[in-house]
Amino acid sequence: MNAERQGAHLSNAQRVVVKIGSALLTDPETGKLNRTWLQALVEDVARMQSRGQEMLIVSSGAIALGRRALKLPPGKLKLEESQAAAAVGQIGLAHAFQEILSAYGFSCAQILVTLEDTEERRRYLNARSTISTLLKLRAVPVINENDTVATTEIRYGDNDRLAARVASMVSADCLILLSDVDGLYTAPPHMPGARHLAEVAEITPEIEAMAGDAASEFSRGGMKTKLAAARIATEAGARMAIANGRGLHPLKALEDGARCTWFAAHSTPVAARKRWISGSLKTLGTIVIDDGAVKALVQGRSLLPAGVTGVEGEFGRGDAVSVRDLAGHEIASGLSAYSSDDARAIMGHSSHEIEELLGYSGRAEMIHRDDLVLKRAEIRERDPH
Numbered sequence: 001m002n003a004e005r006q007g008a009h010l011s012n013a014q015r016v017v018v019k020i021g022s023a024l025l026t027d028p029e030t031g032k033l034n035r036t037w038l039q040a041l042v043e044d045v046a047r048m049q050s051r052g053q054e055m056l057i058v059s060s061g062a063i064a065l066g067r068r069a070l071k072l073p074p075g076k077l078k079l080e081e082s083q084a085a086a087a088v089g090q091i092g093l094a095h096a097f098q099e100i101l102s103a104y105g106f107s108c109a110q111i112l113v114t115l116e117d118t119e120e121r122r123r124y125l126n127a128r129s130t131i132s133t134l135l136k137l138r139a140v141p142v143i144n145e146n147d148t149v150a151t152t153e154i155r156y157g158d159n160d161r162l163a164a165r166v167a168s169m170v171s172a173d174c175l176i177l178l179s180d181v182d183g184l185y186t187a188p189p190h191m192p193g194a195r196h197l198a199e200v201a202e203i204t205p206e207i208e209a210m211a212g213d214a215a216s217e218f219s220r221g222g223m224k225t226k227l228a229a230a231r232i233a234t235e236a237g238a239r240m241a242i243a244n245g246r247g248l249h250p251l252k253a254l255e256d257g258a259r260c261t262w263f264a265a266h267s268t269p270v271a272a273r274k275r276w277i278s279g280s281l282k283t284l285g286t287i288v289i290d291d292g293a294v295k296a297l298v299q300g301r302s303l304l305p306a307g308v309t310g311v312e313g314e315f316g317r318g319d320a321v322s323v324r325d326l327a328g329h330e331i332a333s334g335l336s337a338y339s340s341d342d343a344r345a346i347m348g349h350s351s352h353e354i355e356e357l358l359g360y361s362g363r364a365e366m367i368h369r370d371d372l373v374l375k376r377a378e379i380r381e382r383d384p385h
Helices: 002-010 035-050 062-069 079-102 115-117 121-136 160-169 204-210 223-235 251-257 269-279 291-298 342-347 351-358 376-382
Strands: 016-018 054-059 108-114 140-145 176-178 239-244 260-263 285-290 308-313 318-325 332-335 372-374
Touching: 002 176, 002 251, 002 291, 002 332, 002 351, 016 251, 035 251, 054 079, 054 121, 054 160, 062 079, 062 372, 079 140, 079 351, 108 121, 115 121, 115 160, 115 291, 121 140, 121 160, 121 269, 140 160, 140 372, 160 176, 160 223, 176 251, 176 351, 204 223, 204 291, 204 308, 223 239, 223 260, 251 260, 260 342, 285 291, 291 332
Parallel strands: 016 054, 016 176, 054 140, 108 140, 176 239, 285 318
Antiparallel strands: 239 260, 285 308, 318 332, 332 372
């Protein structure tokens, strides 16, 4: 792959998630924040944000920073020590990002998540909605695992897979894993005959067998976790790169064609999300809509409460439901923004009446178009063009 094409993967992306490893963010000898490196990275992020790209950062480093502040001894920490270190380190990490980003005129938002937040559908929808709103407001979300409260049962354990889940959740089209390795090799890089792979079209068993241990003292991840992240990201429609971020301005270096490994996306983020909604989720109820709402859906709009004439079954916010017309034909399936009880309360009403009817201000849409999949046979029947 030539350098120009490689760089275009990043410069042409619309929504980019950048994962920063602990080995880059902290000095391995002192445990201090590598502020010079972070300043250069934020300059890259600010430049990309200024030209219209949406940027998210998944950052390691809180535990490494916190253990230094608490003067914890070297070596493996107990769970409660790691959580204490994270609680202290996260403050300094967030402050550093906020201070540097604000110098470029961008707001910084801190988001702490656990495994459950990206797998349990209601939490997933809340996190997706919050992050989407922040991006619309041109803020830069800085995301980390909530190590302070996460136990073994609800942990990712590494930020590579967390970053991939975030990329999937927000429908990003590009994920960059910055660490202390410059990509995937056919064998451990120090071995004779090891060959660097510039691009991986598909993650096969042969590719998985190439993963060696690339973990560092501060990193819980390795090449195996990076390949696991690549599988998650590419199936969600995001192209992913594994790149060495040790130098200053690592994102600019990637745009200029720096050596890395790119993993090809299997589809677009929108197509992958629609496929997940239509093929992976069991519908738990039915929403019946009038002819005007059917026409709106066929035209690519969201489903508003005003067009709903009936709600059948019992379901919660974020559950999948079937959308049918007055004759009983299934028009679409999607994720409901409201529980069945709340949906019944607001059906047939204008969106501006929702707060008065429910006592809180929910989404204007019963089902947002991003969470809706039309049935192709019905589209062809109603709109042959």
